[in-house]
Amino acid sequence: MIDWQTARAFTEEACAEIFDYTPCRLQPRKAGLTANHAAIDDTDRAAFDFLGTIDLEPPSDRMPRHQSSDPGIRNGTVSYDAVLTAHVGAWPYRPKRGDLVVTAVDTWKIAANEEDGSSRPAWYLTRARDVVG
Numbered sequence: 001m002i003d004w005q006t007a008r009a010f011t012e013e014a015c016a017e018i019f020d021y022t023p024c025r026l027q028p029r030k031a032g033l034t035a036n037h038a039a040i041d042d043t044d045r046a047a048f049d050f051l052g053t054i055d056l057e058p059p060s061d062r063m064p065r066h067q068s069s070d071p072g073i074r075n076g077t078v079s080y081d082a083v084l085t086a087h088v089g090a091w092p093y094r095p096k097r098g099d100l101v102v103t104a105v106d107t108w109k110i111a112a113n114e115e116d117g118s119s120r121p122a123w124y125l126t127r128a129r130d131v132v133g
Contacts, residue, residue, distance in 0.1 A: 020051040020086055027100040045093055052086035054103065058124065080111060080124040089119045100128055 028045035032038050041047075058080055084101055088094065095101075101108040101123070108125035115121040 019053045022052055022054050022103055023049065024052045025049050025102040026095055027102055029098050029100055039098060048092060050086055052084050054082050054084050056082050058083040081127050082108060082125040084123045084125055085120055087120055095123060101125060
């Protein structure tokens with residue numbers, strides 16, 4: 001008989017084989033020299049490639065961002081541009097807020113994460129418009 005932990009691991013790996021088809025690269029970032037400097041690559045954490053699932057325009061009621069600083073938007077919620085999920089069982093480390101996810105089409109910045117105890121957390125992404133490359 002199979003135990004729950006083994007069954008959950010099998011299910012998470014099966015989901016990864018079905019859903020994770022987008023080639024991604026995680027590029028770790030850290031704060032610049034001062035508050036006036038842009039973020040830079042974090043050389044203490046090596047970049048790595050993985051397969052993930054990126055869904056555009058996730059519902060804003062799942063994990064709403066802070067209220068807009070625009071005074072014209074008083075009761076509106078600012079939503080994330082995308083959500084990334086992936087099986088992280090073999091990853092060398094977990095991404096941090098501000099790290100970049102690079103695909104063939106876009107570069108995304110990790111803005112928030114949501115973990116449910118599985119090996120398949122979710123990261124909420126915004127388009128990285130300020131990255132010089």
